Amino acid sequence: MYRESTPGSHPTLNERTQHLLKALVERYIRDGQPVGSRTLARDAGLDLSPATVRNVMADLEELGYLHSPHTSAGRVPTARGYRFFIDALLNLRPLDDREVETLRRRIDQPVQSSAELARSVSDLLSGITRLAGVVMLPRRNVVTLRHVEFLSLSENRVLVILVLNTQEVQNRIIQTRRPYGAVELQQAAHYLNEQFTGKDIQQVREALLRDLRETRDSLDRLMQTVVEMAEQTFETEPVGEDYVVAGQTHLMQCADLSDLDKLRQLFEAFNHKRDLLHLFDQCLHAEGVQIFIGEESGFEVLEVCSVVTAPYTVEGQVLGVLGVIGPTRMAYGRVIPLVDVTARLLAAALNEQKD
């Protein structure tokens, strides 16, 4: 579930080497200092001398799992080192029932919109991890029309209110060719509601436009209104892709990200969204938790960051992705189960909301 298949297989490391690597990564995650042989020898509890440990570390460096900032500074895991650690060595600390319950309560609180829910959940993620929390807004490939309403604003402008799925409300203003009266609009809305409530919005669109547009001239006034409204109402994909980020400021506290310029670029990436959306799209179709370590994400700005994500699904349909973004040196053992459980709880909450 938590595992991700490793890209590029790893040579087999013997038991002891793995144990030392594990101890080193854990130690480094704990206090952020390069780990030296003496420290590691003590830490690992294997009753080895520093000299022996040094030999092992040299091997691990050779293999690309570790890196020395400089000659006399102990070692630090590379992205590859973290990857092996996560795939093969990591002890996950699953949340206990009490924690899950706390989470559930926070997520189950009544909200007005999925956007509000997303914000609240990303706040939650960032608050607990002290990293940046991200929640991609639910998007469904099947969007069901629940209700539509037209309201004349002025001469040629009509306010359209769409209720989609179960409680997603959208409104847009459309320009019409001619002014419409309140009664006309009501009738048109009524017609659409009668005919299409509960139908997939794509189908509605096709049905209306394909069948009716060509015969427009022969239609009665009501149907002409319906068609003009519908044309614009269902014109564009009504649910845009988007996400919310919370707790960016936490990233300013991590010593690992102290480079102001890098940090600025990272924040700008959060705002531009394009790149990150691309990344999250990749996670949509993954099963369970997905982790990108540093360079693995393929984005320059995320060089020193890791991204931990999980998709959330309702009835087998993937609605979106959530996760956290933080420095590569993060407490994976804690973060991974949290992201995993949060995704499940969010799914559950959305499921409940459904009915």
Place this chain on the structure above:
Amino acid sequence: MYRESTPGSHPTLNERTQHLLKALVERYIRDGQPVGSRTLARDAGLDLSPATVRNVMADLEELGYLHSPHTSAGRVPTARGYRFFIDALLNLRPLDDREVETLRRRIDQPVQSSAELARSVSDLLSGITRLAGVVMLPRRNVVTLRHVEFLSLSENRVLVILVLNTQEVQNRIIQTRRPYGAVELQQAAHYLNEQFTGKDIQQVREALLRDLRETRDSLDRLMQTVVEMAEQTFETEPVGEDYVVAGQTHLMQCADLSDLDKLRQLFEAFNHKRDLLHLFDQCLHAEGVQIFIGEESGFEVLEVCSVVTAPYTVEGQVLGVLGVIGPTRMAYGRVIPLVDVTARLLAAALNEQKD
């Protein structure tokens, strides 16, 4: 219009002293280095020797307009110095027609909601000034009910859609005591629309609750529905106070704000909103552009920042405030007219939207 009455009057400075102060502030704003007597003497074009300038500078320091970072480092304006500069010395560079036209085009673009408009305008402000742009969302003390719609979601949950003023759409979910059928809800909405469209929402609330609640038992089924819906629908002030910030990342580029920790606190203040809202509230009732320099704002986090704001009004009613936040050392002569004009243009855009 641009002026703000000075808190704490200033002793009169003679012409030459003022001229030197002006030159110094302008120079400092230009290149951010403390200005020395030699530089200033050359800069001011007064044909004075550095020694003379030094004497003047010593006086200005005495009076609290300037400050020396240390013995041999030239001088820097204090908040008080900036204040006098802005109130009495500043040359405003009004936008030329071409610039205004560009702005107008950006602001007049069609939008779906006032929130979108606010975002777009704060983007605009931050983009031009390369500072953080802020737009407080329109809020009216008179909120007119335009249309209301009820939609049954499930057993005891009803989706309420409110169209307020001209095109502000709000939706909320309310819990009801008993399940309601679609027809009942339609009738209730119909009744409310018939009776109260165009009325102030406060009045609607009072009218419904005061007059009807007590006589509830004697009401027919329709009116009972109406009352239960209305009770919750109009329960809370439906328009919350809020603002949007854009271009925070620009602040990470100003050399003046290079302290990571200060910057973090500033960003957190943006998120918490409480404090800044308080500040903006003060600007709501001011006429024209208002400027807070450093400590003047009364917020620790804004110590090294200035805030330039202007309220925007439609038909004499103040709807909100917009402005920019940046380091104390900003190009006031450019920023102030921009904020001023932007506020007017936004007001104009909202005015147009009205009909």
Place this chain on the structure above:
DNA sequence: TTTTAGCACTCTCGGCTTTAGAGTGCTAAG
């Protein structure tokens, strides 16, 4: 063959000193 002790070596970091340069304040002369 593997592990370990010993040792010389390397590199960083903090503190210290030095130096150049910028800018000041004061004084006395114009």
Place this chain on the structure above:
DNA sequence: CTTAGCACTCTAAAGCCGAGAGTGCTAAAA
């Protein structure tokens, strides 16, 4: 009142030094 001159102050950058941490290598021990 203005200005030239000068001694003085302070910073910032550069260089130097020593302590400390950690390494790699070698040779001995297990």
